[in-house]
Amino acid sequence: MKLNRNEFTTAFAFALDFLEMELRDDTSSHNKRTGLIAAQIGKSMGLCEDDIFDLSTYAMLHDNGITHECYNVLSEDGHNHLDCTMSHCLRGERNLAAYPFLQARESVIKYHHEMYDGSGPFGISGDDIPLFSQIIALSEPLEIAYSSGESKDDIISSIAGESGRKYSPVLVQAFNSIAETVSFWLSLDLRFIDSEIKRHIPTRSIEIDLEQLLPISEIMSGIIDSKSPFTADHSKGLAEKTAVMCDYYGFSKSKKIKMIIAADLHDIGKLAIPNYIIDKTGKLTEPEFSQIKTHAFYTRKIIESVQGFEDIAEWASNHHEKLDGTGYPFGFTAKELCFESRMIGCLDIYQALTEERPYRKSLCHDEACTILDDMVKNNKVCRDITSDLQKVLHLK
Numbered sequence: 001m002k003l004n005r006n007e008f009t010t011a012f013a014f015a016l017d018f019l020e021m022e023l024r025d026d027t028s029s030h031n032k033r034t035g036l037i038a039a040q041i042g043k044s045m046g047l048c049e050d051d052i053f054d055l056s057t058y059a060m061l062h063d064n065g066i067t068h069e070c071y072n073v074l075s076e077d078g079h080n081h082l083d084c085t086m087s088h089c090l091r092g093e094r095n096l097a098a099y100p101f102l103q104a105r106e107s108v109i110k111y112h113h114e115m116y117d118g119s120g121p122f123g124i125s126g127d128d129i130p131l132f133s134q135i136i137a138l139s140e141p142l143e144i145a146y147s148s149g150e151s152k153d154d155i156i157s158s159i160a161g162e163s164g165r166k167y168s169p170v171l172v173q174a175f176n177s178i179a180e181t182v183s184f185w186l187s188l189d190l191r192f193i194d195s196e197i198k199r200h201i202p203t204r205s206i207e208i209d210l211e212q213l214l215p216i217s218e219i220m221s222g223i224i225d226s227k228s229p230f231t232a233d234h235s236k237g238l239a240e241k242t243a244v245m246c247d248y249y250g251f252s253k254s255k256k257i258k259m260i261i262a263a264d265l266h267d268i269g270k271l272a273i274p275n276y277i278i279d280k281t282g283k284l285t286e287p288e289f290s291q292i293k294t295h296a297f298y299t300r301k302i303i304e305s306v307q308g309f310e311d312i313a314e315w316a317s318n319h320h321e322k323l324d325g326t327g328y329p330f331g332f333t334a335k336e337l338c339f340e341s342r343m344i345g346c347l348d349i350y351q352a353l354t355e356e357r358p359y360r361k362s363l364c365h366d367e368a369c370t371i372l373d374d375m376v377k378n379n380k381v382c383r384d385i386t387s388d389l390q391k392v393l394h395l396k
Contacts, residue, residue, distance in 0.1 A: 003213075005057070005100060005204045007306045009035075010197065012220070013060035015302050018272035019067055019227070030143055032197060033188055035060035037139040038132075039200045040184060044174040045135075049202040050102050056201045057101060058108045059136045065092030065109070067223045067271065086121045089113060095223065098215035100206055105132060112136040115166045127168075138167050138175060146188055152179070210257040221264035227271060228278045230357055238344070238351045239263040241393060245343060248392050262316040263344060269298030269317075281358045296320050297329040315340045319348045322380040334379075342382040346372065346389055349381065365394055 013031040020030040038059035042052045065088035093110040111124055111133040118125030120137075129137075138159065145155045156179050163172040178184045187196035221235035242263040246256040270278065273295050277288045284292065300317035303309050318341035321327035323334040327345075330336075337345075353368035363371070369390045375381045 001208060001210060001308045003100070003206050003208045004307055005053070005102075005206055006198075006201060008100075009057045009060055010194075011302050011305045012064075014305070015220075015268050015271050016061070016063060016067075018269075018298065020063065021272075028147065029190060029193055030140075030147065031060045031063060033147070033193060034062065034136065034139045034143045036187060036193060036197050036200060037142055038135050039197075040178050040187070041135050041139060041171070041174055043200065044178050045171075050204075052200075053202045053204050054101050054103060054105070055132050055135060056197075057099075058096075058105070058112075058132050059139055061092075061096060061099070062109055062112050062136050062140065063088070063092065064095050064223060065089065067226050089121070095219045098219065100208065100212075100216070102204060105130060108132045108136070112140070116168050117165045119165075134168055134171055138171055142175075143188075152185055155179075210254055210261075213261060214257060217261040217264035220268065224265075224267050224270060228275060230279060230355070231267070231270075234351060234355060235264055235267055237355070238266065238348055241347050241351060241389075242344060244392060245347065245389060248388065249343075258312050259315065259340060259344070262312045262340075263347070265303055265312070266299060266316040266319050266344065266348065267295065268302050269295035269300075272298045279358050283359075293320070293328040311340075314338070315344050319345045321345060323382065324379045326380070339382075339385075343385050346381050346385045349375070350389060350393065365390075 010032060013035065016031045017029050021028055035056040039052050039056040042055045047055065089110050089112060092112075093107065096109060097104075108130050111120070111122060111129050114120035114122055114124045114129045114133060114137060116126060116129070116134070120129075142155060142159065145158065150158075156176070159167065159172055159175060163169045186192060187200070218236075218239075221239065225231045225233060225235050239260050242259050243256065246259050251259065273292060277284065277291060280288070296317050296319060300313050303316055304313035315338070318330075318332065318337060321330060321332040321337055321341065322345075323337065323342075325331050325333040349372060350368050353363045353371060354365070356362045369386075372381060372386045372390070376383045376386050
């Protein structure tokens with residue numbers, strides 16, 4: 001398939017931005033805006049278009065490792081030490097090993113919090129810090145200052161004051177050259193950011209086999225599941241069971257791969273749901289449950305923005321729909337739910353029931369099947385698929 005790398009990256013960044021809004025309170029479009037800033041600085045420094053594309057991609061995905069830290073940092077002082085943790089830099093570096101960059105560079109994410117004078121977490125200094133890392137290290141705090149409402153003059157003054165300490169003087173000079181323009185600051189406005197990303201970041205596509213996307217969707221599923229200790233293996237488990245059932249039904253290789261990717265990404269919208277709701281031990285309030293029900297809609301919006309992922313978006317986002325129309329977020333009925341959506345929906349219920357949750361212990365196979373049987377009687381899930389998965393998964 002032909003994969004638009006820009007669409008794929010911005011969809012990923014869009015998902016990560018949901019997480020940033022929880023961790024950083026009011027920050028929105030943090031990752032996309034950081035990528036846009038980095039691209040403009042890179043252009044000011046004379047980087048070629050391919051380098052600008054890769055730089056912006058690294059910048060948009062620079063914080064992909066923070067979801068693994070969520071449960072640890074979401075404490076009373078969590079916001080204060082989040083950016084200083086070496087672990088999210090190391091995790092983020094590993095996560096992007098299989099990502100389809102034009103040219104992969106080592107240690108960009110690992111060192112994206114290093115300071116020019118060597119005072120960063122890894123103690124790397126000067127030009128030993130990869131250039132892309134240096135640009136991200138300036139772009140990210142600039143974005144945070146901008147989204148926090150700091151004035152243009154204060155931001156420029158603050159960055160100038162860190163020349164030679166946090167930032168390379170050459171990098172500060174490159175920033176100053178674009179900071180003088182009206183267009184730079186307007187480009188960061190949420191009203192214009194998507195069009196400005198298209199204007200400043202070169203478009204790059206790649207012919208790629210669906211199978212080559214599996215390592216990336218697996219990484220993304222790990223990022224999703226690591227948001228909470230109670231979902232640590234949820235998407236992975238669903239993907240494994242989806243693969244088993246695809247083989248049972250004799251699906252083609254390409255369809256099986258799409259189904260696995262859909263399973264990997266089905267809960268990507270949960271990055272928008274606060275941990276205090278996901279990890280709540282008691283009954284959810286009506287507003288909390290209403291917020292939970294939004295995640296499948298977010299899943300659709302994230303995935304469908306990538307051309308060629310239309311089927312995947314459909315199957316992934318329908319996992320909470322019910323045959324009688326009582327599901328969410330769309331309230332689809334049996335006639336609107338394809339076999340693939342029904343299958344992932346059944347498997348998602350089974351997977352969740354056999355996992356521990358903050359409000360209950362995990363259920364065994366037979367207990368989970370009893371609940372599914374009751375749902376069949378109430379016209380919630382498909383009878384045939386439920387019967388098949390009970391038989392097939394019992395043997396696993």
